[in-house]
Amino acid sequence: MTETLYTNIARLVTARPGPQRGAAMRDLQVIPDAALLVRDGVIAWVGERTAAPAAAHTHDLGGVAVVPGLTDPHTHAVWAGDRLADFEARISGVPYEEILARGGGIRSTMRATAAASVEDLIALARPRLQALRASGVTTAEVKSGYGLDFGAERRMLAAVRALQPDFGLVPTLLIHVPPTEARAEYVQGVCEDLIPQVAREGLAGAVDVFCEKEAFTVAETRRIFTAARAHGLHLKLHADQFQTLGGTELACELGALSVDHLEASGAAQVAALAASDTVATVLPGVTLHLGLPAAPARALIDAGAILAVGTDLNPGSSPLFSAQLALALAVRLNGLTPAEALTAGTVNAAHALGLTDRGALAPGQRADFLALHSADWRDLTYTLGGNPVRDVFTGGTPA
Numbered sequence: 001m002t003e004t005l006y007t008n009i010a011r012l013v014t015a016r017p018g019p020q021r022g023a024a025m026r027d028l029q030v031i032p033d034a035a036l037l038v039r040d041g042v043i044a045w046v047g048e049r050t051a052a053p054a055a056a057h058t059h060d061l062g063g064v065a066v067v068p069g070l071t072d073p074h075t076h077a078v079w080a081g082d083r084l085a086d087f088e089a090r091i092s093g094v095p096y097e098e099i100l101a102r103g104g105g106i107r108s109t110m111r112a113t114a115a116a117s118v119e120d121l122i123a124l125a126r127p128r129l130q131a132l133r134a135s136g137v138t139t140a141e142v143k144s145g146y147g148l149d150f151g152a153e154r155r156m157l158a159a160v161r162a163l164q165p166d167f168g169l170v171p172t173l174l175i176h177v178p179p180t181e182a183r184a185e186y187v188q189g190v191c192e193d194l195i196p197q198v199a200r201e202g203l204a205g206a207v208d209v210f211c212e213k214e215a216f217t218v219a220e221t222r223r224i225f226t227a228a229r230a231h232g233l234h235l236k237l238h239a240d241q242f243q244t245l246g247g248t249e250l251a252c253e254l255g256a257l258s259v260d261h262l263e264a265s266g267a268a269q270v271a272a273l274a275a276s277d278t279v280a281t282v283l284p285g286v287t288l289h290l291g292l293p294a295a296p297a298r299a300l301i302d303a304g305a306i307l308a309v310g311t312d313l314n315p316g317s318s319p320l321f322s323a324q325l326a327l328a329l330a331v332r333l334n335g336l337t338p339a340e341a342l343t344a345g346t347v348n349a350a351h352a353l354g355l356t357d358r359g360a361l362a363p364g365q366r367a368d369f370l371a372l373h374s375a376d377w378r379d380l381t382y383t384l385g386g387n388p389v390r391d392v393f394t395g396g397t398p399a
Contacts, residue, residue, distance in 0.1 A: 002040055004396060005055035009034040009066045010375035012046065014361040015343040019279070019351040022304040025343040029361075036066065038367040038396035046361055064390065065377040067342060068361050069138030069368030070323045071349035073281055074260050074310030076174075077132070077142045078125045078156050081112025083315040106146075106177060109315055113146035113156065121159035128313065128321060129167045133399055135322035136380075136389040138168055138368035141310075141353055143208055145174030150194045157203035168368075168394060170353045172236060173204040175224055177215055187220050191227035199231035205354070206234035206257060211247030218246045225254055234354055240265040241292070252276035258308065258352040262295040263287065270296060274303035279352035282344075283312035284329035285320035297334035308352045309336075309344040324380060324389060331381045338381040367396035 012034035016027065035052040037045040045053055086104045090096070099105050113121070125142075132140055142160045147153035153173065160171040173195070179186050198204050207228035211221045215238075225235050235256035239247035241263050248269040251259045258279040262269065263286065273280045282295040300307050311326045312318035320326060327341040336344065347359035358366040371391040372379055379388040392399040 003044075003056045004038050005052055005058045006036040006038065006061055006066070007049055007052065007058055008060045008063050009036065009049070010063050011377060012036065012066045012361060013342070013377040014068050015347045015359070017347060017360040017362050017365060018356070019277070019306045019348055020343050021306050022301060025301060025307065025348070026337055026339040028339050028342065034066070036361065036367075036369070041367055041395035041397070043361060043363055043365050043367050045363060061371050063375060065372045065375055065379070066361070067370050067372070067377050067380060068346040068359055069370055069392065069394065070136040070327075070345045071353065071355070071359060072132060072137045072140040072311050072313070072323045073258065073279075073308050073349040073352040074283060074312050075132070075140055075142050076145065076312070076314035077128045077140070078121050078144070078159050079109055079113050079146050079315055080116040080120060080124055081109050081315070083109065086316065106316055110146050110148050110177070114149060114152040116155075118155050118158045118162070121156060122162050125159060125163060129163060129169075131321040132311070132313065132323060133167060133392060134389065135324040135387065136370045136392060137323045138392065138394045138399070139170065139350065139353070139355065139358060140167060141170040141172055143172045143174035144204070145176030145208070145210075148177065148179065150189065150197075153194060154198070154203060157198065161203060170355070171204045172206045172208050173198050173233075174208040174210070175216065176210050187223060190224055195224070195227045195231055195233065199233055204233065206236050208236040208238060210238040211245060211250075212238070212241060213243055213245065218250055221247060222250060225250075225256075229254070236260065240269055241286070244269060248272055252278045257354050260310065261286070262300075263292045265296055270299050270303050270305065273300060273305040277306065279306045279308050279348060281308040281310050281352050282330065282334055283310050283318060284326055284333045285312050285318035287333050288329060289319065290317050294333045297330065297336055301336070301340060306348055306351060307340070307344050308349040309341060310349065322387070324387065325384070328381050328384055338378050341381045342377070367393065369393050
């Protein structure tokens with residue numbers, strides 16, 4: 001048995017365990033002059049230092065604030081190639097359709113990724129995940145979706161599996177973009193070949209679908225979800241980024257873990273999410289990078305939805321390598337309070353991945369936590385550009 005008591009914590013600040021809705025997202029537990037007991041990677045006790053139990057080892061954290069480790073519930077951290085030419089063209093006013101015609105856009109990433117080996121993808125993804133870790137991420141979802149052909153999708157997921165032990169990754173099969181031809185056959189292959197194979201090999205625990213006019217219809221999404229559920233996989237959805245087609249309502253009806261993006265969501269989608277246990281995941285990096293309207297996070301929280309925040313780390317729409325910065329942007333662009341942002345990036349983000357054993361600093365939870373540089377936890381959502389995170393602990397061990 002290993003046992004360490006972490007002491008000299010100016011303030012320990014955490015959301016309550018489990019998903020939080022509405023005003024409860026602002027109800028943080030704040031313990032001044034705190035201590036934290038970790039036993040075999042799990043929190044055994046938390047409270048004021050003067051009441052701390054004896055422990056085999058102690059670790060002085062130096063009088064700083066401590067918060068839970070962050071969960072990033074939405075990333076595309078495995079890809080090859082770059083989109084720098086697209087970025088330059090877009091900010092010069094070139095329409096996306098013309099960028100696609102030039103051979104750019106998402107299909108350029110798909111070509112480069114499909115041509116990469118598993119070893120190439122691992123080498124490319126590792127520094128991105130190291131950047132997320134330095135920003136405070138102790139658990140991150142990573143999606144496939146840039147392969148299109150099924151072999152490339154499986155290689156992406158194999159790369160995630162190889163990196164999983166080092167970074168606490170949760171792999172998701174993303175059905176991202178349909179082919180330009182033989183669309184019906186592709187959807188059939190996804191349902192009858194790709195999903196069963198991924199489930200059988202344990203390459204992913206969930207299936208995500210991009211439900212938009214330029215991607216998959218609601219009917220196609222329902223069919224893919226039916227296949228995913230038949231093979232014991234959770235459901236997730238990209239929806240309402242550009243249009244509201246009914247994808248959010250479908251996800252809530254079927255009990256999906258989360259619906260992500262939501263920039264175009266209106267009153268009907270807010271109401272559906274508030275009445276469900278499906279997490280609304282907002283991605284402020286997309287708003288910043290593409291100039292899209294911000295997702296209605298304030299309305300979602302006020303209506304009682306479970307709200308999470310992710311980076312959407314990807315080469316095209318959100319080259320954001322910091323979950324801390326995503327939370328800071330959510331405060332500024334989506335109208336969250338600092339307390340709501342902390343909850344959105346911890347327990348609610350974990351819930352968006354179907355995880356119940358992390359996200360809060362409470363007995364029985366995984367000992368994933370952050371020691372900040374300062375004694376005030378609000379630096380986590382205040383700081384822009386610098387990194388307020390001094391130390392990252394996973395399972396009670398420095399990462």
